[in-house]
Amino acid sequence: MTVSLRVLDDGAWVSVNDAREVSVSELWRLDDPSFCGCDLPDFVVENVLSVGVDGRTVTANVYGQCIGCGETGVPGWVPVGRLSDGKFVDIDRENTVLPVYDGDDR
Numbered sequence: 001m002t003v004s005l006r007v008l009d010d011g012a013w014v015s016v017n018d019a020r021e022v023s024v025s026e027l028w029r030l031d032d033p034s035f036c037g038c039d040l041p042d043f044v045v046e047n048v049l050s051v052g053v054d055g056r057t058v059t060a061n062v063y064g065q066c067i068g069c070g071e072t073g074v075p076g077w078v079p080v081g082r083l084s085d086g087k088f089v090d091i092d093r094e095n096t097v098l099p100v101y102d103g104d105d106r
């Protein structure tokens with residue numbers, strides 16, 4: 001089954017099968033101690049750079065900012081949802097989001 005993944009409106013949205021599913025300005029709790037000095041940084045998504053899929057997990061490479069300390073950057077590929085029978089299923093991004101790194105054993 002082919003799933004269409006796109007970034008729309010200059011990085012404002014992740015589109016899955018032509019439906020806008022994930023928007024910037026969401027607040028994610030980032031489980032990534034290397035991003036900044038905060039425990040579980042509260043991370044505001046400012047721009048979606050690219051979107052991909054890893055197995056059944058939809059991942060996005062996003063730029064954003066920790067609202068705790070102001071650190072900005074790109075934490076890496078972050079899971080934003082799942083695919084189920086070719087449809088997008090939201091995951092709870094307001095709780096801990098586990099970043100995905102290139103090169104990790106998965």
Ligand SMILES: [Zn+2]
Pocket residue numbers: 036037038041066067068069070071
């Ligand atoms: Zn921080």
